[in-house]
Amino acid sequence: MTQRNSLKEPSPAIAAAPYLFIFLEIFAREGGIQSYVKDIFRSYSELTDVPKADVFLLRDGQDCSNPFATRFFRFRYLRTKSPRLGRIRLAVALLVYLVQHRPQRVFCGHVNLAPLVQWLCRPLGIPYTVLTYGKEVWTTLPKRDREALHHADQIWTISRYSRDRACEANGLNPNKVKFLPCVVNGDYFTPGAKSEALLKQYDLVDHKVLMTVARLWSGDIYKGVDVTIRALPAIAQVFPEVKYLVIGRGDDQPRLAQLAKDLGVEDQVVFAGFVPTEALVEHYRLADAYVMPSQEGFGIVYLEAMACGVPVLSGDADGSADPLQDGKLGWQVPHRNPEAVAHACIEMLKGCEQVNGELSDRRCDGAWLREQAIALFGRDALTHKLHHLLQSSL
Secondary structure, three states: OHHHHHOOOOOHHHHOOOEEEEEOOOOOOOOHHHHHHHHHHHHHHOOOOOOOEEEEEOOOOOOOOOOOOOOOEEEEEOOOOOHHHHHHHHHHHHHHHHHHHOOOEEEEOOHHHHHHHHHHHHHHOOOEEEEOOOHHHOOOOOHHHHHHHHHOOEEEEOOHHHHHHHHHHHOOOHHHEEEOOOOEOOOOOOOOOOOHHHHHHOOOOOOEEEEEEOOOOHHHHHHOHHHHHHHHHHHHHHOOOEEEEEEOOOOOHHHHHHHHHHOOOHHHEEEEEOOOHHHHHHHHOOOOEEEEOOOOOOOHHHHHHHHOOOOEEEEOOOHHHOOOHHHOOOEEEOOOOHHHHHHHHHHHHHHOOEEOOEEOOHHHOHHHHHHHHHHHHEHHHHHHHHHHHHHHOO
């Protein structure tokens, strides 16, 4: 509690000048980046020793629902019918703002906006930070984008993996990259009993349930749903009652369904389709293990599962190393290896069985998993990390 209260003590050094945040869009659509930025806004609102911030939104309009239009933020919506006109409008608005207000720092919310921020901030001597998320910086970028990253005072990203991929692809100095990870809402994602209604709906009564939440798009096969389906025959030899609940939708579902049929496990794979966020927690609670041998920039779904007390499996060469703490909190396997997935799933399901009143593997201890996930990646953790980054950027 003492540490929390320390965030409320005024700091004239930080409050000396305003901050400006610039994003493509936050409220007009849902997505991983949008959710991440909303978490940052929420954490910023927890701090009273930071200045009120101005926020420019290129593609959002005033008709967007915005719960953050409070004393902490002043929003400027720049959406236009023409994307080109919107860019011009943003450039003019940003130039006028920078000249008139000389903010202490500009936070650029997407690499696509970084060249404009560099072009206007550098002549005025205004430092800027570029926020990155994942795949948008994992490959070699156009020259102007690379230069904007090189000239940034700081780059924030979500995981060690994203840092390493971005630095290798674009020749960046890793010492310039700071971490602001994704977080989980521990007040929403909580343990609980399996819903009898959902068990009956999906025909999961008396079954061991593996689960994945993922987009089923043909361009996203890296999520590993097909790998898990290929692992099912071997898992079923040990746990005949196993079923695989797949939550998500996309154009790859017919291929995945046919794969299950070809392998003779079509009765063990349940495609639930799209599940809205407000119903997701009850679906996590159905799972005996969360399985997604993927290549993620971070993998917020692993935290959501752990916060619900569900053990997790991920790939072994991606950003999930952070939420899984390099295997301390879950199983990591080669992401395209069905044999490794099968072996790990069998370990997970056995580990969840009690021997002499105790779990055989601590990574299956739901209460401990939740405690670790919230301590390391809960919203309070993000607030403290953001506070530290803002102080270090002075």
